[in-house]
Amino acid sequence: MVEPDRLIRLAHTRPTLTQHPPVRIADLYLQRGGQYILRDITANLGLSDVTAIMGPNGAGKTQLLRLIAGLGQPDSGTIKFAWPDAPEKHRIALVFQRPVLLRRSALANLTHALAQYGVTRTRRTARAMELLDFGGLTDRANIPARALSGGEQQRLTLVRALGAAPDLLLLDEPTSNLDPRSTAAIEALIQRATAQGVRVILVTHDIGQARRLAKDILFLQDGQVAEHSPAPQFFDTPTSAQAAAYLRGELYL
Numbered sequence: 528m529v530e531p532d533r534l535i536r537l538a539h540t541r542p543t544l545t546q547h548p549p550v551r552i553a554d555l556y557l558q559r560g561g562q563y564i565l566r567d568i569t570a571n572l573g574l575s576d577v578t579a580i581m582g583p584n585g586a587g588k589t590q591l592l593r594l595i596a597g598l599g600q601p602d603s604g605t606i607k608f609a610w611p612d613a614p615e616k617h618r619i620a621l622v623f624q625r626p627v628l629l630r631r632s633a634l635a636n637l638t639h640a641l642a643q644y645g646v647t648r649t650r651r652t653a654r655a656m657e658l659l660d661f662g663g664l665t666d667r668a669n670i671p672a673r674a675l676s677g678g679e680q681q682r683l684t685l686v687r688a689l690g691a692a693p694d695l696l697l698l699d700e701p702t703s704n705l706d707p708r709s710t711a712a713i714e715a716l717i718q719r720a721t722a723q724g725v726r727v728i729l730v731t732h733d734i735g736q737a738r739r740l741a742k743d744i745l746f747l748q749d750g751q752v753a754e755h756s757p758a759p760q761f762f763d764t765p766t767s768a769q770a771a772a773y774l775r776g777e778l779y780l
């Protein structure tokens with residue numbers, strides 16, 4: 528495999544993010560079907576390399592991620608980015624829970640995406656091969672993407688997103704349908720991306736995954752922030768009753 532620093536070479540210089548939180552969410556409300564599904568969300572995200580958004584089904588995790596990605600507007604409140612021109616599409620990449628791939632080979636899925644990202648035709652194939660290598664998919668280059676295993680498809684989706692050299696990678700339960708081996712491969716990819724300075728916001732129900740990857744946890748309950756803490760504090764001494772019950776595996780209704 529190529530070295531990570533060769534692979535995700537940045538299309539632009541990353542800003543120093545220590546002074547400004549990459550994502551600043553303030554007083555955010557979102558209504559759907561006549562009800563508020565996100566309420567009074569105020570949080571700085573992306574200060575650590577991996578932020579996990581956790582919470583029970585229906586808590587609003589996916590909707591919050593979509594708003595951060597620029598897919599839709601809140602009813603009120605703001606989402607501001609450390610990058611002056613964000614959300615510019617190539618600075619923020621979103622990977623959905625289920626892979627969405629074209630009916631083409633793995634390689635062609637990547638060259639197609641790279642064309643969208645503005646990579647010149649002459650560089651596309653070499654870059655796509657680098658990305659396949661990064662994802663451990665070199666020998667799958669010419670296989671129809673939709674014939675790949677679930678784990679391979681998700682790896683392909685992830686390296687396709689990284690091909691945009693994003694500053695911020697948004698992942699919505701990227702391993703929810705995968706077995707431990709495939710999950711480990713995805714987590715390794717995420718860690719290699721963060722080693723390149725990519726900030727990750729990860730929605731996950733997998734407590735073990737959050738422990739392995741995340742430095743801070745935003746816990747949502749009923750569309751509100753129940754807790755936002757550094758990971759060790761969240762796991763050892765959660766301050767909200769909801770998070771404590773969730774971590775104990777109790778059914779908090």
Ligand SMILES: Nc1ncnc2c1ncn2[C@@H]1O[C@H](COP(=O)(O)OP(=O)(O)OP(=O)(O)O)[C@@H](O)[C@H]1O
Nearest residue numbers: 559560561564582583584585586587588589590591
């Ligand atoms: N278009 C819509 N109309 C009405 N309600 C909606 C709409 N879209 C989402 N919702 C509701 O918003 C709530 C939050 O949904 P969201 O998908 O963000 O939850 P989640 O925390 O990601 O859940 P899960 O863990 O099950 O994926 C849910 O109760 C959902 O039914």
